[in-house]
Amino acid sequence: MARPPRFDTDQLLDAALRLATAGGPSAVTMSAVAQAVGAPSGSVYHRFAGRTALLAEVWLRTVERFQEGYFAALRDQTDPRRAARSAARHVVAWSRAHPDEAALLLYGPGDFGRADWSEEHTRRADAGNGRVFASLGTLAEALGARDPREQERVALAVVDLPLSVVRRHLRAGEPLPPYAEELTEESTAALLG
Template sequence: MARPPRFDTDQLLDAAVRLAAEGGPVAVTMAAVAQAVGAPSGSVYHRFAGRTALLAEVWLRTVERFQEGYFAALAEASVPDAERRPGPEAARAAACAAARHVVAWSRAHSDEATLLLYGAKDFGRPDWSEEHIRRADSGNARVFASIGTLAADLGATDDPGRDRVVLALIDLPLSLVRRHLRAGEPLPPHAEDLAEECTAALLR
């Protein structure tokens, strides 16, 4: 019976996340990840073809995990109950839930949230494989399609209206998170409420 591998992919990516949070993308190397988990370098090369693949995977896993909860928040709050018809009210509830998710997820996953202060380009996107680029583009397209649907439900059909929705759902909660993370401060207890209040005010 074959012995299970001592170091799995998630362990290696977890170490890469911590390295990125502490020292930025430049700190994520094959040798540094191996050292962080006490593994031989061969264990890292066995799972990732090279540093470019490692950087792509650590970025994409982080983004995809964030997006999973973001879509769930949008979907759960936008489904009307038996007494409520779908429309602007449900859309506003979904927007507020999504804004809260940005803050709550960042609070629960501070290393991943710090990693996302960078961009895909910082993690080597120009050199990614076609499959990694496809995954990134697919996730981004899904986000903006969901926001477009929500904007339509809110009646935001012109450019200023759509920009207001993007500001409310993405830019505003991210700016709240970013300010504290860059200062090395924990998110305050009222951060979720503040994100929701500001989003609601923009979409009122």
Template sequence: MPRPPRFDTGELLDAAVLLAADGGPAAVTMSAVAQAVGAPSGSVYHRFTGRPALLAEVWLRTVEGFQEGYLAALDGDPDPRQAARAGARHVVAWSRDHPREAALLLYGAEEFGRSGWSEEHRERADRGNGRVFARLHELGTAVGATGPEGRDRIVLALIDLPLAAIRRYLRAGLPLPPHAEDLAEKSAAALLGEGTA
């Protein structure tokens, strides 16, 4: 009977998250991940065909974890304006709960070598992004944010501004301020025509 692997994929990806959060995508190498968990390099190569696959998996696991909660927040209230507020809050709340993963996502897929990913990895990323943007389009339509300007407004309200509220803290390794969720929510409400009350 074969021995169970000493280092599982999740443990290796956890190490890659820490490396990326501290040193950016360039810090995520096969040997650095192996060293971080005290594994031989072969353990990493056994699970990932090479560095592009490692980078793809650490990016996708992280972004998919975020997207799952984000979509749940957007779907959690039948009132589209309340759903939008919840989505903006979720960006901040998830980042507060997962600061290293959030710091990793600030880099973007291209910086994690998307152009070198397998077709399967790129399709997986596109499916996730497609689900998010389809939901944002539905929400935008429901609140009257349509056309090119409306689409930009909904993305600004529910992605760009919440990220702006937390980016400098995450990049500096500082805790998020207690009012960050409220700022994100009020900014989204203002952009979607609700004022800041």
């Protein structure tokens, strides 16, 4: 019977995340990940076809984990204004709870080699983006936003505004202030009227 692997995929992706947080996407190499967990390079190559696949997986895992809570917040269709406030709040609360992941998401998929991703990785990314746009469209409709200007207001309230709160503090190397979630939620509510 074969021995169970000593290093699992999540351990390797966690190491890649730490490397990206500390030194940007260029710091994520197969050998750096192996060294970070004390694994032979073969362990990394056994799970990822190459650096491009490793970069795609660390990006996608992070985005998908974030989106899970974001979609849950948007599902409250009984009160679309509450759903909007909850989604905006989620961006800040998730970033506070997952500062390394939030720092990684300050980059874009292009920084993680998206142009060279496999068809499967590209499909996963596109599916996630499609869900975001569909959810925002559903929310905008529930809020009565029919024209492009009003739809843009919804996106500004539940995407751009909370991201700007997070981005400003993370890029300055500061923790999010204790009132960031509340302020974001209040600002979203004010913007939606």
